[in-house]
Amino acid sequence: MQCPKCNGDLETKEHEHIKVQRCSNCYGLFFEPYMLTETLAA
Numbered sequence: 001m002q003c004p005k006c007n008g009d010l011e012t013k014e015h016e017h018i019k020v021q022r023c024s025n026c027y028g029l030f031f032e033p034y035m036l037t038e039t040l041a042a
C-alpha cells in the first residue's frame with residue numbers, strides 16, 4: 001500500500017491488537033477501515 005499523503009510505502013504494524021498502516025516516509029498512521037469496524041464490534 002502507499003501513503004495517501006506522500007505516496008510513501010506503508011508498513012503494517014499491530015498496536016494493542018489493532019492493525020495500522022504506518023508510513024515509513026512521513027510516519028503517518030492509517031487505520032484499515034475494516035479493522036476499525038472489527039475493533040468497534042469487539
Ligand SMILES: [Zn+2]
Nearest residue numbers: 003006023026
Ligand atoms: Zn506518508
